[in-house]
Amino acid sequence: MTRDQLWERLRAVEDPELDDDVVSLGLVTDVIVEGDTAVVSVAFNAPLSPTEREMCDEIRALCRGMGLTPRLHADSTHDGVTGVRNTITIGASAIDAKPGVVTGTLATALAGLDAHVGVFDFRLESASNGWLEAVDPPDLSGDPVVPATSQNVSVVRLGPLLPRDGTIPATDAVLDLLLPRIRNRLVWGGLDYLLVALPSSSESVRHTVLERVPTRGTIAVGAAGTESTSLRTAVRTLSTETTVIGALGTVSDGDRRPEPTSDYDLADHDLPCPYLGTIPLESDAGPDAEPFREAAVAITDLVGAINRQRAARLQLAEKEPG
Incomplete structure (x- = not known):
């Protein structure tokens, strides 16, 4: 199983609030496959958000379905206030x-x-x-x-x-x-x-x-x-x-x-x-x-959606030429 194959299959995971898959939205920031372990980095930064937890569970299930042991790494960026x-x-x-x-x-x-x-x-x-x-x-x-x-x-x-x-x-x-x-x-x-x-x-x-x-x-x-x-x-x-x-x-x-x-x-x-x-x-x-x-719980989900919208916009801006 190659890195590119896994990245492509992650398109099956949909963000229910942004109406697109996590790869197209740029929410998957890195994928590493080492042996039978898959390390997937995601731009999720709202701890305890039910929506983000469900998407993480889907990513883990997808990796396991391909014979890989999943390890997820979530974003930990700060909001302008240190710590x-x-x-x-x-x-x-x-x-x-x-x-x-x-x-x-x-x-x-x-x-x-x-x-x-x-x-x-x-x-x-x-x-x-x-x-x-x-x-x-x-x-x-x-x-x-x-x-x-x-x-x-x-x-x-x-x-x-x-x-x-x-x-x-x-x-x-x-x-x-x-x-x-x-x-x-x-x-x-x-x-x-x-x-x-x-x-x-x-x-x-x-x-x-x-x-x-x-x-x-x-x-x-x-x-x-x-x-x-x-x-x-x-x-x-x-x-x-x-x-x-x-x-x-x-x-x-x-x-x-x-x-x-x-x-x-x-x-x-x-x-x-x-x-x-x-x-x-x-x-x-x-x-x-x-x-x-x-x-x-509603606040965690709301903050998660706002964070992912911003992450998706940043990813899109980085891909645009010039």
């Missing part, structure tokens, strides 16, 4: 959407799936009463700056260290000077996903964070339901500042979670981005709650 594979911002246009609770619980849900996860918290408000509020801000005098660890998540909370709007110097000006220095000294220690919590109360601070922290995109958070404009407002507002890659609807204490055939579908069709699910904000809704686990 982080994928950075995602999470934001809302209203504080009552509790983006801090959402960010914290999603982080612990991802960690519960065995992902290495961190939270970079820039929220100026602290009224969400989630577990993030109990994490002390970092000691910025050290070098390197080591994140705190809570709930199996690495956490850096900068929001409490920033001056509030209306003070002198302005909050965004302080952050603009502080953030590059902190980024260069932060040691995340190798994360699969870094969730960046954006402030709801300051557009200028959001702008500074989005400008200084490279991300895959932003997930908008707002109240779910056809009678509420919160989620749509969040998507519309954040879309003027960043690329909104998905939306999460929330329901508060006592509210009924929308049935999949009613508000869920309507929100899905009315939004210009994927709807990742409806999650509860009850005080007893922890990371093991099914809605949060479903949302965490």
Whole structure:
């Protein structure tokens, strides 16, 4: 079995989200056949993505069907933040959407799936009463700056260290000077996903964070339901500042979670981005709650599709003459 023969047979593996095979898309980056072992390198960089896991299983099965022992090597590129594979911002246009609770619980849900996860918290408000509020801000005098660890998540909370709007110097000006220095000294220690919590109360601070922290995109958070404009407002507002890659609807204490055939579908069709699910904000809704686990898995799949689209575009650009 030659390298070229194996490479050609890998065209049988289809990417269900990009509607083409992994070879044509450039997602197979290298193939080595040594004896009865096949080493296949793939441009997959979203750990725990069900779609990527299924494609890897198909590649392994194909190799075994040809009498080869498969060894897969996945991409491990970083997202512009040292030590982080994928950075995602999470934001809302209203504080009552509790983006801090959402960010914290999603982080612990991802960690519960065995992902290495961190939270970079820039929220100026602290009224969400989630577990993030109990994490002390970092000691910025050290070098390197080591994140705190809570709930199996690495956490850096900068929001409490920033001056509030209306003070002198302005909050965004302080952050603009502080953030590059902190980024260069932060040691995340190798994360699969870094969730960046954006402030709801300051557009200028959001702008500074989005400008200084490279991300895959932003997930908008707002109240779910056809009678509420919160989620749509969040998507519309954040879309003027960043690329909104998905939306999460929330329901508060006592509210009924929308049935999949009613508000869920309507929100899905009315939004210009994927709807990742409806999650509860009850005080007893922890990371093991099914809605949060479903949302965490949906995020890994969404990030995987975005990564593969970018990898495919880069491969295509490299093949184009001149």
